[in-house]
Amino acid sequence: MPHGAASRPGRGPVIALTGATGFLGSHIADELLDSGFRVRASIRPTSDLRWIADKDIESFPLDLSDAAACTDFVRGVRAVIHCAGRVTAPDDESYLRANVETTRCLLAACRREWHPQGGGSFLLISSLAAHGPAAPARPAREDDPCRPVTGYGRSKVAAEKLLLEHDHPFRTVVLRPPALYGPRDRGFLPLVKAALRGWTVRFTGPMAGLSLVHGRDAARAAVSLLETPEATGVFFVDDGHRGYDNKDLTSALALACGRKVRTVTVPLGLLKFIAGLLRPLTGGGISVLRADRLKDLEVCGWACDGSRLGAATGFSAAHDAASGFADTVAFYRRERWL
16 A cells, blocks of 8 residues: 555545546546545546535545646555546647646656555556557457557557556556447437437448447446456456447447437548538537547447456456447436437
């Protein structure tokens, strides 16, 4: 345990969590609490506290570029889970500031504050984007070389290297989820709204399929790594499938929405043409139209093999696409987002 860490009677050790107010981070906070840990969550002045406001969580105002504040943040904790980051940015420099420099600052704080023999852990939430594309026929594995194709993916590789290519006096672990969805995620909402109207879109191109993981399952995967002291290095997580093709996804959407869903095929070249026209008019404000994000659609697939995680921790996902989509649609309806 890092120097200064202590637990109250009947309470677990403290885990410092960044990104706790976001989609995945809020599920990680829930899973930590359910597993008996205490949670210290970093927040910003603009953070929406909706998902953590009524829970027994210590809110810690934090600028992740402030070395002294980061040191205070990690003082007395058993582990850090660094989930905060930027998924969409206008350029590589913005990705590096948000995803790499924050990781660097937190790691330096842990080296300063934690006792060398304390047994602390630093878990970075990365992404399949760090590995790069992989088709379902040959899903990404942890020993593959990384070949990211986007600025986001390159920033995640750079952040991972800060953990994996340096000799830290504490355990370092990286979790790489594929495409995430689930309750609290607004990114999946437009797809559901379209499906409820009876249609979905498929873009032409080489994309053969992608892996998915429900947000709560990804959170359980993170905590399972935290609770497995011998787990180090990189781990993928998936829902047990090595990739869903368009037909699989459409069927799962139709089942979740309770209606027939037709697929509209759109040439990828047309989307890129429209993006080129609209990008100057929107100032790059529509994330799906950014050139960096369009690269995600131009590849063979985004599939990964999460079996190493299962072997190391016993983790298995509770949701496949069909049950996970149904759970998500039910949440949207309860929240009146639909």
